[in-house]
Amino acid sequence: xGGITQSPKYLxxxxxxxxxxxCEQNLNHDAMYWYRQDPGQGLRxxxxxxxxxxxxxGDIAEGYSVSxxxxxxxxxxxxxxxxxxxxxxxxxxxxxIGTSNQPQHFGDGTRLSIL
Amino acid sequence: xxxxxQSPQSLIILEGKNCTLQCNYTxxxxxxxxxxKQDTGRGPVxxxxxxxxxxxxxxxxxxxxxxxxTKQSSLHITASQLSDSASYICVVQGGRGTSYGxxxxxxxxxxxxxx
Numbered sequence: 001x002g003g004i005t006q007s008p009k010y011l012x013x014x015x016x017x018x019x020x021x022x023c024e025q026n027l028n029h030d031a032m033y034w035y036r037q038d039p040g041q042g043l044r045x046x047x048x049x050x051x052x053x054x055x056x057x058g059d060i061a062e063g064y065s066v067s068x069x070x071x072x073x074x075x076x077x078x079x080x081x082x083x084x085x086x087x088x089x090x091x092x093x094x095x096x097i098g099t100s101n102q103p104q105h106f107g108d109g110t111r112l113s114i115l
Numbered sequence: 116x117x118x119x120x121q122s123p124q125s126l127i128i129l130e131g132k133n134c135t136l137q138c139n140y141t142x143x144x145x146x147x148x149x150x151x152k153q154d155t156g157r158g159p160v161x162x163x164x165x166x167x168x169x170x171x172x173x174x175x176x177x178x179x180x181x182x183x184x185t186k187q188s189s190l191h192i193t194a195s196q197l198s199d200s201a202s203y204i205c206v207v208q209g210g211r212g213t214s215y216g217x218x219x220x221x222x223x224x225x226x227x228x229x230x
Contacts, residue, residue, distance in 0.1 A: 004158075042119065042204070042220030043159075090158055101147060101166065104218070106158030 003027065006091050006107035012115045013078065013085060021076045021110045023091035030096055032074040033104065036060060037088040046089075049074055050096070078112060086113050117142040119207050119221035127227045132195055136224045138188040138205030146210040150179050150190050153202045153223070162190070162203075192226075200228045 004025045013019045025032065031050050035043040045058030049068040063082025068074055074093075078085045088111050092104040119140045128134050140148070147166045151159035163172045163179040165188070171180050176193045192199055205221040 006158075040124075040222055042222045044220075045218070092158075101164050103149065103161035103164060106160070108158045109156070111156075 004091055004093055004105055004107035006089075006110050008110060009108070011110055011112045013112060014115050016080045018077055018079045019112065021078070021089055021091075021112070023074045023076065023107060024072055025074075025091075025093045025105075025107075026072060027093055027105060028071075029093035029105070030071070031094045032068070033092040033094075034058075034064070034066065034074070034076045035090045035092065037090055037109075043090065046076065088112075117207075117209065117217075117219050119205055119219050121203075121205050121221040121224050123224060124222070125225040125227070127229060128195055130195060130197055130228050130230050133191065133193050134195060134226065136190045136192075136203050136205075136226070138190070138221055140186050140188070140205070140207045140219070140221075142186075142207040142209055142219050144210035145183065145186075146208040146216075148179075148181055148188050149206040149208070149218075150177070150188075151204040151206060153204055155201070159204055195226075195228045197228050197230060200226060202226070 007022045033048040034046040044060050046064050047066040049055035065077045088109050090109045091107045094104045095102045122137045149164045150162040153159040165172050165181045167183040178191045181188045202223040202225050204223045207219050209217045
């Protein structure tokens with residue numbers, strides 16, 4: 001089945017530690033996205049990528065970094081500079097950015113907590 | 116500021132009953148409006164996508180309506196089932212211009228269906 005796989009499902013971070021969240025898709029989508037979801041708030045865009053080796057900051061990129069070395073993979077690193085990292089992180093993909101009538105497909109998320 | 120506001124924040128209904136969720140938006144220019152269903156601990160799943168020229172779209176027991184003039188949408192759920200218990204998220208995609216392609220997410224309505 002085609003889809004998006006995020007791992008791990010749960011992740012704990014110690015003070016001063018960088019952690020990396022994995023996102024892999026086999027939908028052959030060009031665009032990939034990372035969102036952060038906090039209780040009672042709408043999803044907020046962290047980073048997005050339209051093509052391999054290219055990515056753009058979203059609305060809340062500070063304290064995060066990404067890479068896009070392969071079309072299928074878009075890992076997110078939560079660095080120690082992100083002072084409030086506890087949240088539910090969602091990865092998504094779509095055919096093209098800005099394409100009307102094409103939904104974003106989401107993974108099942110990674111829940112990150114502070115130890 | 117482009118915003119998407121959903122109401123109510125939460126709703127409890129009995130199995131078999133109908134319900135309607137509301138979404139008001141200020142995103143302009145507008146490209147399309149989407150409704151997603153998000154089960155607890157899972158990623159959102161697309162229910163409907165409507166462009167400005169569409170005023171109703173159905174997906175099984177889910178019917179979405181759109182009034183682009185008043186910038187309002189609703190999601191009607193018919194004959195609710197226990198599996199409908201979830202968060203329902205309204206998402207608006209911006210049209211050509213500075214917000215082109217950008218998705219603005221509502222905070223979601225949490226629906227609980229009781230037997």
